[in-house]
Structure formats: C-alpha cells, structure tokens
Amino acid sequence: MPYKDLLLLAGAYEINTEELEELEKLEKLKKSEKNAKIDQKEILVNDLLDKLIAQSNNEYHDVFFTFDEEEGRIGACRYVLSAASSYFKRMFYSGLIESSRDVIEILIKGIHPDTFWILLRWLYGQSFEDAVKS
Secondary structure (H helix, E strand, O other), X not given: OOHXXXXXXXXXXXXXXXXXXXXXXXXXXXXXXXXXXXHHHHHHHHHHHHHHHOOOOHHHOOEEEEEXXXXXXXXEOHHHHHHHOHHXXXXXXXXXXXXXXXXXXXXXXXXXXXXXXXXXXXXXXXXHHHHHHO
C-alpha cells in the first residue's frame, strides 16, 4: 500500500498544494510585518537616544538637569520625559511653574550625573541593562 493511501486510511486528509502555498505566503507576510514594526520601534528609540547623547546640540533639548555636587548639565526633551514618566508629565503639564517655561532648569541633588544618565537612557527607551553598560 502506498504511503499516501496509508495516511489517508489513518485519518489524514489530503492538502491542496495551492492552499498550502497561500498559507506559507500569509505566514511570510505576518513575519515581515512583525519585523517591520520591531524595526520601526528600534529606529525611533535609537534616534531619540542619539538626540539625547548629542548634548552639544541643544536644539533637541528644552529641559536641562544640573547637579549640586558635580559640574555639568544634561539636556532632554520634555515630550519624551512626559511620555515615559507620569512624574515628568505632572511636572510639565499640570500647571506647575515648570509647565509655563520654554526652557526648564532642574537641579538634581544627591545623585551623580552618571547615575542620572542611566535613568534618562532608560526613559528614552533603552533597556536597563544596555543603559547601565553605556
């Protein structure tokens, strides 16, 4: 008895080759759409991180963090911060004095700038592990 007939006898059913090809095409399309979404997210996060890291170009920054015991200033974007954190959203958009300013200066006390960089990188979408390594 041919193998095909044995399978049919055991309860298997015959698959139409055209249907199988259509299913394979659909699966490939789903995978490519999923990859496109992931790639777009990665592109956005990487672009935001590049702008955060480009501290020499302040056109992307409207919030500046200064530190009580260290020199230096870190710029960020209020829109990114408020999208990533309800704390910053309340600070920038709930009628506090910071919400009425074009440029916001925030003094950070008791936190080293390197530690704050990790927080900012994480808020900008980088994984915590990668933010710590950077």
